Amino acid sequence: MPRRTFSLEDFEVGRPLGKGKFGNVYLARERRSGFLVALKVLFKSQVEQEGVEHQLRREIEIQAHLRHPNVLRLYNYFHDRRRVFLILEFAPRGELYKELQRCRRLDATRTATLMEELADALLYCHGRKVIHRDIKPENLLLGLKGELKIADFGWSVHAPSLRRRTLCGTLDYLPPEMVEGGGHDEKVDLWCLGVLCYELLAGHPPFESPSAADTYRRIT
Known part of the structure; x- marks a missing residue:
């Protein structure tokens, strides 16, 4: 363009x-x-x-x-x-979240492909001192061939030291260091990658609970 x-x-x-x-x-x-x-x-x-x-x-x-x-x-x-x-950029196949809603869960091959693409994109971002901080199915789009696209950088931060203290992100995907109120770095995105991998294969996030307090307890 x-x-x-x-x-x-x-x-x-x-x-x-x-x-x-x-x-x-x-x-x-x-x-x-x-x-x-x-x-x-x-x-x-x-x-x-x-x-x-x-x-x-x-x-x-x-x-x-x-x-x-x-x-x-x-x-x-x-x-x-x-x-x-x-x-x-227009991503014709829309949110990964909607595909997950439609299919309930993804097979191992499809999940592995998406995880490889996400990991590669996160390594690129972290190499430029950018932490996304809100990786979840709603913020991941799919291109014409089903390739993954990280979107919605509303919670992202450029942190040359890669250390932050702000609580942000989505409850089911919060890492222990954020729940406990400590500092965090780019590894929060890698935690979210693991949570996402589980959700794609199982059809629900690993720490999902009836209440926020229970979710916090399970994460920590």
Whole structure:
């Protein structure tokens, strides 16, 4: 996709691909090139209301600089008075979560392929001092041939020292060091890789419990 300044008029906006907390994602075609993209539309008022402007800026800055076949590309972004638009790579087969819902569990060969792709992408990110911190089926998309794409870098961080203390991520995927309130590094992503592998094969996460307190206990 050409690098230039964009506005909404540059796109034909099609069907919705997904809905998030701060806006929606749509299939769109760049008029000049005919290039298909996913256009993520975020409402500034909601972003400001939740106080996550810094998180959004960080997501854009980090994802825009990553180049790996298993990391979803962020091509560019633009904004108007009310909205911020992220121009993202279109992953035709959607969320891994939806495939898991449909199939209930994946076979060993398919799981091994996805784990290899995810591990390779995480090694790439960690080599650039980027920790994703929210690896889960909802944040992993599938390309045209079923290849995995890491998406949603909203909780990611560029940490040159690879040490952080913020509690983030998703309950079933939280590593022990986060549950216990200690510092963490890039190994939190590797913990999530293991949890994901279990969920893909078994059809449910390994520490799933009726209450959050029980889940915390099982993790630690």
